[in-house]
Amino acid sequence: MRTTILTLIAFMLVASPAFAHFGMVIPDSNVATQKTRSSNLELSFSHPFEMVGMTLEKPKQFFAVVNGKKTDLLPTLSESKVMNEKAWKTTFRFKRPGVYQFAMEPTPYWEPEEDCFIIHYTKTYVAAFGSEEDWDAPAGLPTEIIPLTRPYGLYAGSSFTGQVLRNGNPVPNAEVEYEFYNKEGFTAPTEHHITMVTKADSNGVFTITCPKAGWWGFAALTTADYTITAPSGKEKPVELGAVTWIKVEDFKK
Numbered sequence: 111m112r113t114t115i116l117t118l119i120a121f122m123l124v125a126s127p128a129f130a131h132f133g134m135v136i137p138d139s140n141v142a143t144q145k146t147r148s149s150n151l152e153l154s155f156s157h158p159f160e161m162v163g164m165t166l167e168k169p170k171q172f173f174a175v176v177n178g179k180k181t182d183l184l185p186t187l188s189e190s191k192v193m194n195e196k197a198w199k200t201t202f203r204f205k206r207p208g209v210y211q212f213a214m215e216p217t218p219y220w221e222p223e224e225d226c227f228i229i230h231y232t233k234t235y236v237a238a239f240g241s242e243e244d245w246d247a248p249a250g251l252p253t254e255i256i257p258l259t260r261p262y263g264l265y266a267g268s269s270f271t272g273q274v275l276r277n278g279n280p281v282p283n284a285e286v287e288y289e290f291y292n293k294e295g296f297t298a299p300t301e302h303h304i305t306m307v308t309k310a311d312s313n314g315v316f317t318i319t320c321p322k323a324g325w326w327g328f329a330a331l332t333t334a335d336y337t338i339t340a341p342s343g344k345e346k347p348v349e350l351g352a353v354t355w356i357k358v359e360d361f362k363k
């Protein structure tokens with residue numbers, strides 16, 4: 111009896127961090143104004159609702175795209191901690207108006223529990239100095255979500271519609287996992303409320319409603335058409351994530 115309970119507890123300890131992980135690129139604000147001309151960005155690989163961190167090795171790429179121009183920000187990253195695990199940070203100073211996309215390509219993450227590698231191409235948006243330009247432009251990632259809803263200036267309770275692309279083509283029936291960045295420590299009513307799931311239609315288009323003010327992450331998951339050699343020497347599949355983070359806000363008085 112005791113052994114059974116201990117086994118069960120051990121299983122739960124192992125199993126509990128198995129909820130979805132998300133690449134995360136989170137700025138301290140998704141709007142830059144003349145008053146706040148810069149933004150601090152945090153890059154991590156985490157379980158955002160449970161606030162459990164994982165290790166993010168130095169990304170392969172990290173860049174800003176605005177008005178079709180790409181700026182390499184990899185050299186500006188310095189190591190930091192998010193949720194007690196290795197993460198990265200930088201400060202970006204906005205010089206001209208535009209909708210800036212910040213995009214990260216992490217190094218492949220070997221996940222023994224899922225017997226696969228994970229690569230989450232992760233991006234977010236900062237609108238600088240009132241810009242409304244090109245918020246639906248691709249960042250140029252191998253897989254990404256193209257917003258059909260402007261991805262900033264949203265209220266809590268708004269819905270967000272996006273299209274999942276892979277190599278520039280829509281991904282029919284793509285599975286999209288989504289989670290809330292649970293900084294205030296809310297408790298999920300059931301385990302199903304930690305990671306929620308929706309499916310895209312035949313054009314790769316999905317809609318998700320964000321019921322609470324804060325950051326929401328959407329991860330459209332597909333399997334790569336290539337494999338990577340695992341530490342065991344065996345070839346293993348690669349989960350690709352097209353991850354987008356948006357912020358929704360409460361009304362203010």
Ligand SMILES: [Cu+2]
Pocket residue numbers: 127128129130131156157164
């Ligand atoms: Cu994980």
